[in-house]
Amino acid sequence: MNGTARQPLFLAAAIAFIALTLALSVSVGARPISLDDVWRVLWHPDGSEEAYIVTEMRAPRAALALLLGAALGVAGALIQALTRNPLADTGILGVGAGSSFAVVVGVAFFGVSAISQYLWFSFAGAILVTLLVYALGSAGSLGATPIRLTLVGVALGALLSGFTSAVVMLNPDVFDDLLRWNAGSLAGRGWSTLGAVWIPIALGLALSLAVGRPLNAIALGDDAASALGASVLRTRVVVIVAVTLLAGAAAAAAGPIGFVGLMVPHVVRWFTGPDQRWIIPFSALGAALLLLASDVVGRVVLAPKELEVGIVTAFLGAPVLIALARRKNVSAL
Known part of the structure; x- marks a missing residue:
């Protein structure tokens, strides 16, 4: 079955599974509530x-x-x-580590305590690390090759993670309330958290949809993209801004959650092919389903206690990463 034929199947399956998982999410937990009661209290x-x-x-x-x-x-x-690297994500390129480090610095030295305050530190950390990784990875005559960007991102992410751990250990009392956040958690998040992050995420998603076509051109190489009329520099700037908004807001709201951005685009490309105009919106659907399902699993597997969603995605993502590394041909970009 070719990519075009698979797209309606993927869309229908994603919507159906999201609806089912959404029903489970509002009904299961430490106190199970029947779907009839859920429906009743939602409307009355x-x-x-x-x-x-x-x-x-x-x-x-x-x-x-x-x-x-x-x-x-x-x-x-x-x-x-952007990097033409099928094994890249915000964690591997250090963006998540940059956001986490900035938030921890804000908590330790500036008295940051609210999600709305986390947001700005998270954005700052995300954009600084993204720019630094790209600058270091593109230095020299070879330019920004996928391997160089990945190596720089992993190294910088490890360095920032070490600094983050050091700051937390030096201020253990300050970070008691931050432990769940650092594990990647949705527990205790209410409408106020949603209100703080939906605007930057909506803006990031809108920018992402606008760069699908030029990203297709960039996949052919910078020279070919320019010949096709795509502005390589403008596209890269828009992508960096979009990634900063998306990853920064996500980290501010729930802490570092890994592997979601690595796993889902690969699965999506099996259904859509390499066209970014389909990959981007379908990645949004698939990753939304994955994170919602992971949150439900985290509430069920150790009930009545909870396993943080970041831990669940790590358990799922590690074997997927190993499987991808063992494949002779990962899904094409």
């Missing part, structure tokens, strides 16, 4: 405990999982297209 809130759990705890958490999943999936697809 009665002030009961069930109504509070559904409308103020699980519904915003599910909505946030969908939004952050879309952000991470699209950010991963953009980075893979």
